[in-house]
Amino acid sequence: MTDRTSLPTPDEARRLLSDADSTGRQATAAASWPAVAVLLAFGSTLSLGTLALGLTEGRNYLVAMAGLLVWIGVIIAFQLAFLRSHKVGFGKRWVGYIVGLFGVHVVSMVVVAGSQGERVVATCLLAGALLVVSVGCALVEAREARR
Numbered sequence: 001m002t003d004r005t006s007l008p009t010p011d012e013a014r015r016l017l018s019d020a021d022s023t024g025r026q027a028t029a030a031a032s033w034p035a036v037a038v039l040l041a042f043g044s045t046l047s048l049g050t051l052a053l054g055l056t057e058g059r060n061y062l063v064a065m066a067g068l069l070v071w072i073g074v075i076i077a078f079q080l081a082f083l084r085s086h087k088v089g090f091g092k093r094w095v096g097y098i099v100g101l102f103g104v105h106v107v108s109m110v111v112v113a114g115s116q117g118e119r120v121v122a123t124c125l126l127a128g129a130l131l132v133v134s135v136g137c138a139l140v141e142a143r144e145a146r147r
Contacts, residue, residue: 033145034082036138038075039097043134045071046105047127054112054123093144097137104129 008016049068056064108126111119 034079035094036141036145038079039101039134039138039141041075041078042072042101043130043138045075046101046108047130047134050105050108050112050130051123051127053109054115054119054127055117057116093137093141097141100133100137101130104133 045068049064049071052064053061053068104126108123108130111122111126115123
């Protein structure tokens with residue numbers, strides 16, 4: 001006995017394709033919000049860490065560095081815990097976000113490494129640049145989530 005199902009009409013096929021597209025967009029949008037949270041967390045951690053490192057010296061510098069590393073570890077652990085949703089949300093844009101954030105962060109670490117609390121203006125400008133880059137990346141991701 002063979003079950004023969006009829007093919008959908010063109011209108012039914014369009015509706016089914018529209019439903020599938022809508023479901024895909026909703027799944028990607030839901031997956032993007034952890035990505036937005038991670039971007040903002042990275043940005044705030046790097047920005048405040050840069051500020052702390054640039055305005056301190058001696059032991060205080062080491063305490064600020066330890067705090068920065070702990071928070072980066074927390075963020076990475078969060079990201080790994082939600083890796084499946086990040087794969088969907090971050091897929092195409094992730095590399096650009098990380099290159100942007102850590103590109104500015106590397107420059108800031110070069111400046112604050114020898115600062116000994118004296119390069120206040122440069123430290124503040126670089127901390128602000130990290131803030132702008134991370135919020136910009138988060139805005140792009142949030143807009144993609146609304147599509």
